[in-house]
Amino acid sequence: MTLSNAMLVFWKDWREISRNMQVLGPMLVVPLLFAVVLPAIIFLSPSLMNVPMSQFGNLGSIFESLPADLKALISTMTVQQSMIYVFGLYFFAPFFLIIPLMASSVLAADSFAGEKDRKTLEALLATPLTNRELMLGKILVSFIPSMLVTLLAFTLYCAVVDIASFGTFGGILLLPNALWLALIFGVTPTVALAAIGITVIVSSRVKGFREAQQLSAILVFPILGLIFAQIGGVVFFGPLMLIGLVIGFSALDVVVFWIGVKLFRREEILMRSV
Amino acid sequence: MLPLIRTEQLSKQFGMFWAVNRLTLEVGEGETFGLLGPNGAGKTTTVRMLSCIISPSEGSALVAGHDITRDRVEVRRSVGILTENPSLYEKLTPVENLKFFAQAYGITNESKIRARTRELLEFFGLWDRRDDKVAFFSKGMKQKLAIARAIIHDPPVLFLDEPTAGLDPEAAKLIRDMVVELTSRERHTVMLCTHRLEDAEKVCNRVMIINRGASMVVGSPDELRVKMSGNPKLEVKLVEGSDRFADRVSSLAGIRGVEQFNGKLLITADDISKATPLIVKVLVEEGGQVLGVNLLLPSLEDAYLKLIREGGAK
CATH class of the missing domain: 3.30.70.100 (Alpha-Beta Plaits)
Known part of the structure; x- marks a missing residue:
């Protein structure tokens, strides 16, 4: 397998995608909603719209489930500070696992299923590109753009949180910090790779794009579970958990890719499109 | 004449149905060989097996000296295929389509790709449309581009699956004439699948009529005429x-x-x-x-x- 051949598939697909606003639009809009609009409403609107902080008093019950050291830290803060600190640094973190999944879901579901729909698959399968090169190329074409979107979303998210924290914490910028950098550059790519790998496998084994997208939508549920688990205090995105996630998902990435290559049988893939 | 395609009892079974049944044939170097038969005769399945997209259930075949079950990558490298559908990326231009396939077939030299692309697009009369998206092309233009794609890497063996299907008579004639000119110019060994007698008659040196996956008769178009309908x-x-x-x-x-x-x-x-x-x-x-x-x-x-x-x- 050569990376250059996998990149060949990547560039071919990327050229097609970049000319399709119907794909690019949702890819950008949904992540920006999570990374900019929603945080801006939560962090900036209370001060901009003069909402009294007493309105946020009932958040105390959510903070009850936080680890003891964090609870001790926020006990010294005002309501507004604690809200920005906890939501900005912790509760929004799992959303950044969903962003690459959302950004890549259309591309990954389209990888092989789209070629079947557009009847371009047979010529691609007839080339001497190996199964590994085809699989990797199709994974990369979902992975690279979705990570770029995630980085863009992260940059904007940092700006929103920092605008809020700058005024509230007396000139302190909360993001980026080491934990978030580990999340964005460690956990997010490994989670995205696993989800994309599974979606590409599904895409190669179904008849068309719609079927692939419907099946791959299921992948968001475990991440949603993580969000609710964090809100409920069952899990907490601390350093140990991040290291565990990186190791666990890296191993899963390798397994998913291995399974994908093993299941990649040109005849089956082509015949399923008939 | 050295056979560049040789099959021995080649068969393909889908469930209980034999799509190709003990097909034995030889195609010599530089020959244009027609597989003529009605829809569902097993032509496309034969070509797919010979280009290593699907595997045979029984029998064997050599393409350009490579075994289709053992040397799959080498076989793929040695053949060009015009599939039933043009299989072109419609959001890309002809140049981008040809460049991708040239690289996928292992051509890395940029200037060589550029020269070959230009040569083929000029031959097929598409050079002036080189920067247009394929989506805007007519069916005949797409078919010409698909043939160009199939030979971008100058393969010794070329499979053309229904090259004139769905085209109006004028476009079909144009494609036929171009295939004849191309095969005489570039000396590919061609296997042409068709249900159009005109294609077989005007393009092929030899024709095999197949039905229900089995060979019924093989010979030159003239021989077949005499053999089947008398003097x-x-x-x-x-x-x-x-x-x-x-x-x-x-x-x-x-x-x-x-x-x-x-x-x-x-x-x-x-x-x-x-x-x-x-x-x-x-x-x-x-x-x-x-x-x-x-x-x-x-x-x-x-x-x-x-x-x-x-x-x-x-």
Whole structure:
């Protein structure tokens, strides 16, 4: 397998995608909603719209489930500070696992299923590109753009949180910090790779794009579970958990890719499109 | 002639159905070989096996010297394929499509790719549209581009699956003429699948008629005509027909039969070309006024339909 051949598939697909606003639009809009609009409403609107902080008093019950050291830290803060600190640094973190999944879901579901729909698959399968090169190329074409979107979303998210924290914490910028950098550059790519790998496998084994997208939508549920688990205090995105996630998902990435290559049988893939 | 495609009892089973059944054939270097048969005859399945997209259930085959079950990557490298659908990326331009496939087939030299792309686009009359998206092309243009894609890496073996399917007669003729010119210019060994007799007749050196996955007959188009529909016949048009003329012609040596109807004589002979001058001479001597003489060649269509009907009746 050569990376250059996998990149060949990547560039071919990327050229097609970049000319399709119907794909690019949702890819950008949904992540920006999570990374900019929603945080801006939560962090900036209370001060901009003069909402009294007493309105946020009932958040105390959510903070009850936080680890003891964090609870001790926020006990010294005002309501507004604690809200920005906890939501900005912790509760929004799992959303950044969903962003690459959302950004890549259309591309990954389209990888092989789209070629079947557009009847371009047979010529691609007839080339001497190996199964590994085809699989990797199709994974990369979902992975690279979705990570770029995630980085863009992260940059904007940092700006929103920092605008809020700058005024509230007396000139302190909360993001980026080491934990978030580990999340964005460690956990997010490994989670995205696993989800994309599974979606590409599904895409190669179904008849068309719609079927692939419907099946791959299921992948968001475990991440949603993580969000609710964090809100409920069952899990907490601390350093140990991040290291565990990186190791666990890296191993899963390798397994998913291995399974994908093993299941990649040109005849089956082509015949399923008939 | 060295065979570049050789199959031995090649078979493919889907469930209980044998799509290709013990197909044995040889195609020599530089030859254009037609697989002629109705829809569902097993032509596409044969080509897919020979280009290593699907695996045979039984039998073996060598393509450009490589075994289709063992040297899959080498086989793929050695063949170009025009699939049933043009299989082009419609959001890309012709240049981008050809560049991708050139690189996928292992050509890394940029200037070589550029030169080959230009050569092919000029040959197929698409150079002026090189920067347009393929989505805006007509069906005929897409088919030309798909053929260009199939030969971008100059493969020794070329599979053309229904190259004129879905095209209007003018576009179909253009594609046929281009395939003929291309094969004579670039010396590819071509296997052409078609259900169009015209394609087989005008493009192929040899034709195999297949039905229900099995070979029924193989030979040059002329051989098939004779083999399946008999020898050519001579039609003589007279101002006025008469039994006398028919009897006189029947008495000549080598004449097998004479039919008379509507002032015409339909004559079969051991060697009709040799007999024609003598037939005309005796008819004139007998007072016949000859309006015209036509050599009626049996059509490949007659041969094909006869075979397919016989096959269907089995």
